[in-house]
Amino acid sequence: AQSVTQLDSQVPVFEEAPVELRCNYSSSVSVYLFWYVQYPNQGLQLLLKYLSGSTLVESINGFEAEFNKSQTSFHLRKPSVHISDTAEYFCAVSEGAGKSTFGDGTTLTVKP
Amino acid sequence: DTEVTQTPKHLVMGMTNKKSLKCEQHMGHRAMYWYKQKAKKPPELMFVYSYEKLSINESVPSRFSPECPNSSLLNLHLHALQPEDSALYLCASSQESGAAGANVLTFGAGSRLTVL
Numbered sequence: 001a002q003s004v005t006q007l008d009s010q011v012p013v014f015e016e017a018p019v020e021l022r023c024n025y026s027s028s029v030s031v032y033l034f035w036y037v038q039y040p041n042q043g044l045q046l047l048l049k050y051l052s053g054s055t056l057v058e059s060i061n062g063f064e065a066e067f068n069k070s071q072t073s074f075h076l077r078k079p080s081v082h083i084s085d086t087a088e089y090f091c092a093v094s095e096g097a098g099k100s101t102f103g104d105g106t107t108l109t110v111k112p
Numbered sequence: 113d114t115e116v117t118q119t120p121k122h123l124v125m126g127m128t129n130k131k132s133l134k135c136e137q138h139m140g141h142r143a144m145y146w147y148k149q150k151a152k153k154p155p156e157l158m159f160v161y162s163y164e165k166l167s168i169n170e171s172v173p174s175r176f177s178p179e180c181p182n183s184s185l186l187n188l189h190l191h192a193l194q195p196e197d198s199a200l201y202l203c204a205s206s207q208e209s210g211a212a213g214a215n216v217l218t219f220g221a222g223s224r225l226t227v228l
Contacts, residue, residue, distance in 0.1 A: 032215045034215075034216070034217075036217075036219075041224075042221050042222070043116075043118075043202050043219035043220050043221045043222045044155065044202070044204075044217070044219045045219065046216060046217070046218070049216055051215075090154055090155075094215035096215065099157065099160070099168065100157075100215060100217060102154035102155055103154060104153070104154055105152070105153070105154055
């Protein structure tokens with residue numbers, strides 16, 4: 001069975017500071033890994049994904065995540081955050097067949 | 113069109129009412145999903161349809177009844193709900209089940225349900 005642990009439930013950070021949201025997963029087989037973002041009163045949006053190939057994946061708005069198989073991690077990073085990045089971030093893992101398991105989420109709050 | 117559209121956005125119903133949530137996508141995705149999300153919690157999978165056939169039911173109570181009339185539409189029929197069923201109900205879609213892209217979910221904005 002697959003599982004996901006997001007190590008921080010809340011991350012407060014000042015604007016323009018770097019941030020890292022941590023995610024560890026557990027699975028007995030190869031996995032696909034995702035970060036989704038949820039803004040208040042909205043659905044989830046895909047931020048970035050690791051399916052295969054390069055272990056470093058990037059989003060169009062400056063986020064990146066690195067798949068580390070030996071540490072079973074998929075941490076999300078951004079070198080300089082904006083107020084608009086304030087949201088709930090969910091790490092997710094899938095072993096295929098369209099069934100994804102989500103972490104409990106990390107609330108990122110960017111303060112001016 | 114890269115959107116999943118859900119209606120209504122908000123729904124208030126009594127415990128004896130019958131209502132439906134609707135979801136539509138025109139991305140050619142052949143897998144569609146219903147998730148339930150409580151406040152400050154991750155989405156919980158309820159149902160998966162693959163090629164218009166129910167493939168996963170996560171032991172959801174029968175007061176929730178899904179329906180997939182065609183490859184673009186997904187409904188969730190609600191009857192005799194309880195107050196604890198109040199939540200955000202999210203619809204999602206993905207490519208054919210089994211392919212790597214099948215695991216990439218596109219979500220709708222959700223229907224916020226309040227049961228009185």
